[in-house]
Amino acid sequence: MRKKRVLVxxxxxxxxxxxxxxxxxxxxxxxxxxxxxxxxxxxxxxEVKPLGLYDDLAPLRSAVADFKPHIVFNLLExxxxxxxxxxxxxxxxxxxxxxxxxCNPRGLMLARDKALSxxxxxxxxxxxxxxxxxxxxxxxxxxxxxxxxxxxxxSQVEEASIGLAEASIVYSDEKLAERVAFMHANVGTNxxxxxxxxxxxxxxxxxGHTRLQTLxxxxxxxxxRRADAPMIATRRAKWNRxxxxxxxxxxxxxxxxxxxxxxxxVKTTKRIYRTLQLSGYARVDFRLDxxxxxxxxxxxxxxxxxxxxxxxxxxxxxxxxxxxxxDRLIAIGLRKRARLA
Numbered sequence: 001m002r003k004k005r006v007l008v009x010x011x012x013x014x015x016x017x018x019x020x021x022x023x024x025x026x027x028x029x030x031x032x033x034x035x036x037x038x039x040x041x042x043x044x045x046x047e048v049k050p051l052g053l054y055d056d057l058a059p060l061r062s063a064v065a066d067f068k069p070h071i072v073f074n075l076l077e078x079x080x081x082x083x084x085x086x087x088x089x090x091x092x093x094x095x096x097x098x099x100x101x102x103c104n105p106r107g108l109m110l111a112r113d114k115a116l117s118x119x120x121x122x123x124x125x126x127x128x129x130x131x132x133x134x135x136x137x138x139x140x141x142x143x144x145x146x147x148x149x150x151x152x153x154x155s156q157v158e159e160a161s162i163g164l165a166e167a168s169i170v171y172s173d174e175k176l177a178e179r180v181a182f183m184h185a186n187v188g189t190n191x192x193x194x195x196x197x198x199x200x201x202x203x204x205x206x207x208g209h210t211r212l213q214t215l216x217x218x219x220x221x222x223x224x225r226r227a228d229a230p231m232i233a234t235r236r237a238k239w240n241r242x243x244x245x246x247x248x249x250x251x252x253x254x255x256x257x258x259x260x261x262x263x264x265x266v267k268t269t270k271r272i273y274r275t276l277q278l279s280g281y282a283r284v285d286f287r288l289d290x291x292x293x294x295x296x297x298x299x300x301x302x303x304x305x306x307x308x309x310x311x312x313x314x315x316x317x318x319x320x321x322x323x324x325x326x327d328r329l330i331a332i333g334l335r336k337r338a339r340l341a
Contacts, residue, residue, distance in 0.1 A: 001327045003045045007069035009060070009076045009089070009100075010034045012052035025241070033306035034075055037326065040307065041073065044323045046330075055080040057092060064098055071333050072100040073326075074302065077159065084112055084157055101333040102280040103301035110276045111299040114156050114192050117276055121296055124275050126268060128296045129195040129287075136190050140180045142173040147195060152232065153179045156190040159300065161238050163187040169196055169230045199289040201233060202254055204269040205303070205314045207281045207328065209336055212273060214266045215314035216253055223248030251310045253317060264294060272299055280332055283311055305329075 010016075016035035034050065041048045051063050053076060063069070072093055079085035087108040093100045103111070111117055118128040132144040133156060143151060149171045155163050163183050170176045176193070183191050205215035220233050224247045236243040243249070257265075269284045276299055283303040287295045303311050307322050315325045 001044075001331060003047065004070040004330060005047045005067060006041050006049070006071055006073050006330070007063055007067055008034070008038050008041070008048060008050045008073045010050060010052055011076060011078065012054035014075075015050050015052040029241075033304055033309070036307040036322075037073060037075060037305065040323055040326050044327055053079065053089070057089070060089070060092070061096075064096060069098065071330055072098055073330070074100045074102045077302070083159060084109070087112075099333045099336070101329045103282065104277070104279045104336075107276055107278040107282075108301055111278060111282070111301050112157050112159070114154065114298050115190075117299060118296070121272060121275060124271070126272060126275075126296055127294060129197050131192050131194040134180055134191040134193060136188060137184055139177070141177055143176055144193065147193060150196040150230075151176060152194050152196045153183055154192050154194065155183065155187050156192045158187060158189060161233055164232065164234050165236070166229060166232070166234060168234075169232065196230070197287040197289050197295050198231060199287050200254075201231065201297075202265065202286045202288055202294075203251075203283050203310060203314075204265055204286070205281070205283045205311050206269055206273050206278075207315075208332060209279050212270050213318075214269055215311070216317045217257060217262055217265055218251060218310050218314050219254035221248075221250045221252075223250065252313070261288075261292070261294070268294065268296070272296060279336065281305075281311070281329060 014031040014034045016031045016038055020035060038048055038050050049063065049067050051059060053060060074090065076086050076089055077083060079089050087105040090100060090108065091105045110120065115131065115133045118131060122128050130147055132147060134140055143149065150169050153168050153170060163186065167179060170179050180191060201220040203218040207213045222231065222237060225231065237249050265286065272284050273282060278299065278301055280302065283300045285297040285300065287297055305311050312322055312325060320328060
């Protein structure tokens with residue numbers, strides 16, 4: 001790949017330093033992905049400019065005019081504190097005809113809404129858990145009649161397991177009411193009540209627009225889980241290093257999957273990616289129950305691509321090292337822009 005001018009778009013609080021020598025891991029974890037991407041792109045020879053945004057597009061407009069990037073590497077996950085507004089920043093890039101990495105605005109909108117994506121996929125006969133939506137601020141005293149316990153209570157739009165804990169699994173009307181009230185008070189979004197499916201948690205990464213490449217199936221395992229603890233990817237399980245060490249949390253290549261099940265996961269991932277009109281790259285999360293049934297949980301456009309995180313690790317297992325992975329994402333973004341020109 002010819003070397004490019006790359007504008008790396010990040011949250012205003014996550015602009016990485018040029019060097020992290022001497023810093024402890026806990027000091028750098030907040031901006032680890034941003035640092036890894038900026039450093040990785042520079043190691044590939046690109047001219048890189050990080051740009052932090054919060055609630056004003058003027059810096060982006062100025063950077064596009066002054067830096068004249070060949071492409072924007074989009075790591076932004078919210079705007080003005082709202083996760084659903086990141087799609088509008090991407091829409092701005094489309095309006096000014098600047099190529100970007102990752103997902104298009106329509107795919108971001110469809111995938112980020114966990115209820116809407118499940119409705120669409122259920123229509124297309126992809127198996128999803130039964131669910132219901134509780135609007136922000138509405139009290140709930142009993143479960144919807146069409147659902148059975150246990151249920152899991154999640155934000156309808158937040159990512160990164162925000163608000164997700166063992167207490168998110170509820171077994172009674174009393175605990176359901178408590179969790180709904182807690183989530184409304186602390187997260188503040190619409191909630192989705194979802195039939196809890198016990199079983200294995202599987203992830204499939206995918207890259208591309210029309211011609212898609214899927215990555216090896218990855219799995220979250222919690223080896224030291226308490227006998228009564230549910231198998232869920234809580235926020236602590238995903239991000240707390242001490243908790244991960246205590247509970248033996250491992251994310252790696254799924255083992256002992258029958259070949260026909262792997263083929264089904266690959267086929268279903270591609271169907272989901274196209275049905276939700278995703279582009280660039282994404283990770284699709286599934287639950288495999290004890291009877292071998294696969295349930296769609298959620299699609300994650302623009303998943304974490306920090307070095308050593310599950311998407312990058314799965315790509316490496318497929319023969320795509322970290323630097324070439326970043327170049328691949330740039331190439332995908334540029335090809336999309338070329339087709340639209």
